[in-house]
Amino acid sequence: MTRDALLHIVGSGPAGLAAAHAALDAGAAVCLIDDNHAPGGQIWRGGPGRWTDARATRMWTALHDHPRFTHLAGTQVIGCADANTLLVEAADGGATIPFQRLLLCTGARELSLPFPGWTLPGVTGAGGLQALIKGGMPVRDRTVVVAGTGPLLLATAATALQAGARVAAIVEHQPWSRLGGFGLALLARHKAKFAQAVSLFAALRTVPYVTGARIVAAAGDDILRGVTVTVQGRETHYACDFLGAGFGLVPNTDLGRALGCATADGAILVDAMQKTSRANVWAAGECTGIGGVDKAVAEGRRAALAALGLHPAARDAPALRAAHAFAGLLARTFAPNDALKTMYRxxxxxxxxxxxxxxxxxxxxxxxxxxxxxxxxxxxxxxxxxxxxxxxxxGWTPPDSRIPILPASARALSSIE
Ligand SMILES: Cc1cc2nc3c(=O)[nH]c(=O)nc-3n(C[C@H](O)[C@H](O)[C@H](O)COP(=O)(O)OP(=O)(O)OC[C@H]3O[C@@H](n4cnc5c(N)ncnc54)[C@H](O)[C@@H]3O)c2cc1C
Known part of the structure; x- marks a missing residue:
């Protein structure tokens, strides 16, 4: 079955790369579509030359010039023409891509919550700031504050520090007691993650880590000049050039919903084999629920094999179980709470x-x-x-996903036959 099978995958982050690698290994032909010019998605942003995770390099080395592998980079999927045809836009215009089996690995977006001053130039999402720095935005000798909640704050601060910025503070909304519990749970059940957290904190040892804190307002004239935060009723002001404010991630379900896939709790609903409610459509990674890179890799492998009618290897099951347990721990620790509903005026x-x-x-x-x-x-x-x-x-139900799901040019839309 697999030799002539063609699997289309949308998203070349960890889930999509792991899926493409597993499918190719199983003898299938793979078409990987992503709107970025380099593979890697969010965590492996920047492309092969900049990866430090050996998994990314190993998978891409096997994939990139394989005769059964097609990489449609710089190509955004803007919707579907019918149940088995994607609509895409690339630099040379619009096109349709029919598929037999489709795997959605469309990742996540940041949850941006409004607070006074959040629209000032210089304020971005925490992950957005990290992506800008990884993309080459100069921050050397500039002052950065990251604020909100979740581990992405630490990752962004580390990226900024590495790029030569001064990080004035990491402002975490969760209280220290909860973060301590998270650390102990990592030590007990996710030792590799604990080691990662320790080395991240070691890299950030010079940066104040303020916990149980909340943004009051970002201030500036035509650009950001600083941010005021409150900790137990006491306000502190940090002068800064960049504020990365992140309150966690939300699964990117736009394409799944446009295809008619059912969702639950804001994520694409999948069964134990990553199959969605739609025939011939599977999903993996952050679009099925936030859980980080290991969940994305484990689900990507499983989804690809399932889509090709193969059984996942028994040896992959513990990694998937651990990744799902970590996802649960993340959600319990960092879910934005009601206090963040009072930031706006x-x-x-x-x-x-x-x-x-x-x-x-x-x-x-x-x-x-x-x-x-x-x-x-x-x-x-x-x-x-x-x-x-x-x-x-x-508490409003989010809007329906409408085609085109991403801004598309009139030229591309009119060139689609
Ligand atoms: C801004 C941001 C920064 C992050 N940084 C970190 C970090 O530093 N460390 C960490 O542990 N985790 C980070 N994460 C969490 C991260 O999402 C996961 O760890 C991991 O990257 C998830 O892998 P994935 O394959 O599920 O999705 P992603 O890596 O998000 O990959 C999804 C890919 O699909 C593409 N895509 C989506 N929709 C379409 C479409 N319609 N057409 C074409 N392409 C499409 C996207 O452009 C992206 O390349 C970050 C998340 C975000 C949102």
């Missing part, structure tokens, strides 16, 4: 594309009513940023 912008403030949204009962009255979610990002924020702040 009435005049704080919530939808930055359409300049819609919290006061304009508060009178409405749901997303649809608010959208009709205020244009929330109707700008270029189509609710990808403010939709999850409104879901968290007001």
């Amino acid at each position: 009435p005049d704080t912008i919530v939808c930055r594309c359409e300049d819609v403030t919290a006061a304009q949204l508060l009178p409405h009962r749901d997303w649809r009513e608010a959208k009709l009255a205020t244009r929330v979610g109707m700008g270029p990002c189509q609710g990808k940023t403010c939709g999850p924020a409104c879901a968290f702040l007001f």
